[in-house]
Amino acid sequence: MDKVYYLDNNATTKTDPEVVSAMMPYFSENYFNPSGVYSAAQEARKDVENARSAAAKFLNADPKEIIFTSGGTESDNMAIKGTAYANTDKGKHIITTKIEHHAIINTCKYLEKHGWEVTYLGVDKFGIVDIEELKRSIRKDTVLISVMYANNEIGTIQPIEEIGKIARENSVYFHTDAVQAAGKVLLDVKKLNVDMMSISGHKFHGPKGVGIFYLKKGVRIHSLTQGGHHEFNRRAGTENVPGIIGLAKACEIASAHLTDSADMARIKAMRDRLEKGIIERIPEVIVNGHPEKRMDNTSNVSIKYIEGEGMLIHMDFEGICASSGSACTSGSLDPSHVLLAIGLDHGTAHGSIRFSLSKYTTDEDVNKVLEVLPPAVVKLRSMSPFWKEKNK
Numbered sequence: 185m186d187k188v189y190y191l192d193n194n195a196t197t198k199t200d201p202e203v204v205s206a207m208m209p210y211f212s213e214n215y216f217n218p219s220g221v222y223s224a225a226q227e228a229r230k231d232v233e234n235a236r237s238a239a240a241k242f243l244n245a246d247p248k249e250i251i252f253t254s255g256g257t258e259s260d261n262m263a264i265k266g267t268a269y270a271n272t273d274k275g276k277h278i279i280t281t282k283i284e285h286h287a288i289i290n291t292c293k294y295l296e297k298h299g300w301e302v303t304y305l306g307v308d309k310f311g312i313v314d315i316e317e318l319k320r321s322i323r324k325d326t327v328l329i330s331v332m333y334a335n336n337e338i339g340t341i342q343p344i345e346e347i348g349k350i351a352r353e354n355s356v357y358f359h360t361d362a363v364q365a366a367g368k369v370l371l372d373v374k375k376l377n378v379d380m381m382s383i384s385g386h387k388f389h390g391p392k393g394v395g396i397f398y399l400k401k402g403v404r405i406h407s408l409t410q411g412g413h414h415e416f417n418r419r420a421g422t423e424n425v426p427g428i429i430g431l432a433k434a435c436e437i438a439s440a441h442l443t444d445s446a447d448m449a450r451i452k453a454m455r456d457r458l459e460k461g462i463i464e465r466i467p468e469v470i471v472n473g474h475p476e477k478r479m480d481n482t483s484n485v486s487i488k489y490i491e492g493e494g495m496l497i498h499m500d501f502e503g504i505c506a507s508s509g510s511a512c513t514s515g516s517l518d519p520s521h522v523l524l525a526i527g528l529d530h531g532t533a534h535g536s537i538r539f540s541l542s543k544y545t546t547d548e549d550v551n552k553v554l555e556v557l558p559p560a561v562v563k564l565r566s567m568s569p570f571w572k573e574k575n576k
């Protein structure tokens with residue numbers, strides 16, 4: 185493969201080599217099913233339970249509150265459908281936001297087709313949920329509030345602790361999709377007042393296909409899979425042992441990274457240099473997301489009078505990997521629901537590009553974008569009838 189300049193870490197991250205090494209033995213000599221009764225299997229069981237403790241420590245939870253899943257999507261489904269099915273005696277109303285990941289939005293849409301009612305809260309121009317609207321939306325039959333911790337497209341961070349407090353005062357379960365927050369901010373389920381939380385390994389240098397569902401003791405949910413008695417009867421199926429071991433390792437590495445302020449500052453400095461560089465070199469650029477309450481690794485910019493898709497193709501020729509403001513599912517070119525929710529018009533949303541950095545991002549990656557992007561924008565704009573009209 186030719187050299188890539190990888191700036192799409194909110195889509196997935198490079199697996200840390202230490203994570204890979206930790207996983208390897210579980211594909212070969214330690215391949216046993218943790219449910220076995222013989223000693224070799226009991227060793228595997230012990231390793232899975234140690235991994236559970238590491239995951240619990242990462243979130244300040246109890247190991248019994250950690251359920252290993254196949255990733256963020258499954259954890260989100262568990263939270264939404266699991267609580268919906270288990271609490272119909274209380275009601276069939278769910279509150280979420282307009283800017284959630286599709287794993288939440290489409291699960292809620294599914295429930296709407298099956299008799300549930302869902303309120304999708306709006307956000308301000310920075311992408312922050314309206315707390316007053318949230319309070320007004322809570323009803324007697326509301327069973328769940330689900331608000332994402334940090335947005336994958338624009339990086340905006342929600343007031344989770346405050347929302348958790350409101351949910352608790354109203355005896356409504358509260359779930360947060362913290363997939364983008366894990367590894368970028370310290371997470372503490374107790375401090376955040378959450379009942380459920382979704383985490384995915386591959387978004388913070390862990391393996392793909394494994395995640396965490398934090399489920400606070402006492403929360404009533406139904407299982408989505410029926411089968412064996414795995415994961416405290418919450419999630420049937422033989423454990424993904426290598427994945428779980430790798431995920432736990434990723435949690436340990438992330439904890440060290442999060443407490444190393446120099447490491448964190450380095451990513452933010454690179455992101456800021458990238459963003460500032462783009463604004464200085466290209467006229468008519470808008471920065472999306474909250475100026476401060478935003479993940480340090482994310483920059484989403486709208487470059488007016490261009491198509492983000494065209495821009496991505498230009499950058500791809502040069503080996504740059506980034507995302508556009510159109511639907512993340514390729515093939516469809518609907519502008520992102522997140523960018524529309526913060527009030528962008530369709531044209532501006534279509535001209536949006538997301539750069540997301542990680543601990544593996546280098547100055548060279550940033551330099552490459554600043555070298556390739558400005559001339560590409562000039563070229564694309566020279567073909568835009570709107571741009572020509574404007575500059576007549």
Ligand SMILES: *Cc1c(COP(=O)(O)O)cnc(C)c1O
Pocket residue numbers: 194195254255256257258260285287332334335336361363364384385386387393395
């Ligand atoms: C990536 C992502 C998911 C889905 O996680 P998978 O492990 O890929 O299924 C859910 N929510 C958010 C915010 C994400 O960024």
